[in-house]
Amino acid sequence: PAATARSGLGPEEFARTTPAADARDVIFIGELRDLKGTDVFITAVARIGASAVIVGAGPDKERYEQMVRDLGLSGRVV
Numbered sequence: 305p306a307a308t309a310r311s312g313l314g315p316e317e318f319a320r321t322t323p324a325a326d327a328r329d330v331i332f333i334g335e336l337r338d339l340k341g342t343d344v345f346i347t348a349v350a351r352i353g354a355s356a357v358i359v360g361a362g363p364d365k366e367r368y369e370q371m372v373r374d375l376g377l378s379g380r381v382v
Contacts, residue, residue, distance in 0.1 A: 328382075329354040336362030346371050346381065355380040 330349065334340045342358070346368060349356045358368070358381065372381045 328357045331357045331359065333359045336360045336365045336368055338364060342368055343371065346375065346377070349381060350375045350377055357382055 332342065332345045334342070336342050336358070340360075340362075342360075342362075342364065345356070345358070348354075372378060
């Protein structure tokens with residue numbers, strides 16, 4: 305049987321919102337290096353057709369920026 309993890313919040317505590325025009329599907333926050341999975345994240349975004357924001361700094365930043373360009377994600381990943 306499936307398990308349910310309760311958050312302690314009731315349905316009345318959730319409000320519907322309208323996303324901003326520039327909203328993204330997913331966000332990555334972390335050090336920009338392979339150990340953190342940034343390359344895997346970018347590949348996944350490309351495969352599922354999502355949009356994303358990547359926030360962080362690190363030794364591989366320029367390589368990831370090039371990866372985004374090479375995968376044609378410049379309009380979807382910032």
